[in-house]
Amino acid sequence: MFALIDCNNFYASCERAFNPKLMGKPIVVLSNNDGCVIARSNEAKALGIPMGAVAFEYENLFVDNGVFVFSANFALYGDMSQRVMSILADYSPEMEIYSIDEAFLKLEGFENFDLQKHGEKMRKQILKWTGIPTSVGIAPTKALAKVANRIAKKYTDKTGGVYIIDSEEKRIKALKWLPVEDVWGIGRQHSKRLKAINVNTAYDFTLLNDDLVRKQMAVVGLRLKHDLQGIPTLDLDEIPIKKNIATTRSFEKNYTELSDLQERVSTFAVSCAEKLRKQQSSCNSFMLFVHTNGNRKYLPQYSRNIVVKLPFATNSSIELSKFALQALNKIFRKGYHYKKAGIIVMDFIHEDKAQLTLFENSHAKHKQLMKVLDKINNAFGQQKIKLASQDLKRVWKMKQEKLSPRYTTKLSDIISINA
């Protein structure tokens, strides 16, 4: 059996965990630059605030309904996620961290366990130790565990937050209940096409013949169908080494000068290099893009990307930044209002297995240097040591007007309690 544990309204719940006054109150969390809504508490959902709502368009509704609004506090959410995951790791030797707020556990050899109790115990412990409410779905396949999780979440009172699909009747009942567009792996495009041929529920989908599914949705769709039928097809992905890493940002205002973009791009490159080193990868190529604000149709638009094949694999901040700035010079055009840029590094190789070339190689001393750099930045806070090409003065500032304290990762932000 597989269990899927999903944190309920994760970002909103993190904010609430440190601020009990928010219990039962509507909460929304905004994206970077306070742009749009990326998380909502149940109370906020009930007010009809959709996912992705543009914040300034909903300002009145927020005020009128006493909605508590937060800027995204990823330092807090990341740390809370780690706490939840480390608790879950004790519940099975095989675990896949699927996203910041979800994990699959493989329950192999748990035949003599009462899985309902096992699930309830997880929920209880996570809630007690972190303050985060969760839902648990358990089923013979990953896709069915997703379905079970949905039921557990929707009918928390009835299910105790844990739902198990362990019989054919339950499987069919669950699939008939689930609209096809809510199936994990069936998005907007596919569900539109499926509905056109009168496939409205997950159950209808499992009745289609293989060839049709294969033709319309490729092997991905076919695997999903089998998994929903209860034939285990998707297995745990245990050690996810990333194949691409990106650092991209919208700017708080428009940039017109090359020098402004240079500072930001250099910082994006440094951030990508740090993430590469964290998983011991080096990249062989990267893509840099810049573009203007697509929502400002009356301004001249410009959007360009450039893919750069590096002469050697690297994860050195210095080298990556240098190449990124060269690339920026190639695609920058004067006279535009730039709103967003980013770097995506690709084509990875283990940092120790990089092929040496005859003429040019990653600077040998950089490896040591980066080690020291990471150590210092880890100990004294991110960005303590920067490259000169980065934003040393840091004149820019992300719009984060409603940022909560970093309760768990910053010494000065830790709550004091008078007892």
Next chain:
DNA sequence: TCTGGGGTCCTAGGACCC
């Protein structure tokens, strides 16, 4: 004034090889 950021996988088609 104001519109996020990060990933994965698959397929078709082109360029190239023999």
Next chain:
DNA sequence: TCTGGGGTCCTAGGACCC
């Protein structure tokens, strides 16, 4: 009238996820 058959690698684009 009629123009082969088998590969690989790469890229862009589309679909999906959180």
